[in-house]
Amino acid sequence: MSSRRLFVALRPPEHVAEALLDTMEGLPGARWQDADNLHVTLRFVGEVDRHMASDLTAALESVLFVPFPLHITGVGHFEGKGRARSIWARVAPSAELDLLQMRVEMACRRAGLAPETRRFTPHITLARLNSGSAPIGDWLHANGALSLGPWQVDGFSLFESDLTPNGALYSEITKFQ
Known part of the structure; x- marks a missing residue:
């Protein structure tokens, strides 16, 4: 029986994705995300x-969804074993989210x-980093004052993630509104 690698997420609108792409420079060794891979993960499955x-x-079809606004306020990073592993755009706090x-x-x-055991930290990953990446x-x-939006969230989606030698490729399976 075949398996699928899934997650539930929100996609930013094209104008937000384009603005995020504009921040993706000036960090040698970073593996920048493609526009199609930008998302806010709600639940990794x-x-x-x-x-x-x-x-x-x-089960996701039964989730009550009401549209709401979101916006980006600043950037940050996740660390592991004493070094930065990724950089991201911070999604502003939102009771609706x-x-x-x-x-x-x-x-x-x-x-x-x-149950998911990790704390929910709303963000959009911009780049993955490794030991060869420049200091962040x-x-x-330079990007700390990043501010985008607000935009209206009109649904959430179930995605499949296919791991390839060049990174993950994300495919939307179903959108829920």
């Missing part, structure tokens, strides 16, 4: 079989997935 994927889709994320999490649990301080300083 991981590898599931086709039955679980079907159950998850059905937190509620949607909680509803998606509950749908995932109803479908039979284990100058880039963070």
Whole structure:
């Protein structure tokens, strides 16, 4: 039985994605994201079989969604083992986004997935970093005042992630509105 690597996310509109792409320079060694890969992850699911994927889709169809505004305010990074692993655009705090994320999490649990243990940190990953990447301080300083939006979120989607030697390729499976 084949499996699929899935996650639930929001895609920014094209004008926001274009503005984010404009920040993607000046950091040698960074693996910048493509416009098609920019998203706010609501829930990483991981590898599931086709039955679980079907159950998850059905559970997500029951999530109450009400459109709401979002905007970007600044940048940040995640660290691991004492060094930066990724840089991202910060999604401003939003009660509506937190509620949607909680509803998606509950749908995932109803479908039979284990609870997510990581804290929800709304962001859009801009680049992945490795030991050969340049220090990020100058880039963070140069882009710290980044402010985009607001834009109206009109739905959320279930995506499949295909891992390739050149990075992950994301495909939207279903959009929920």
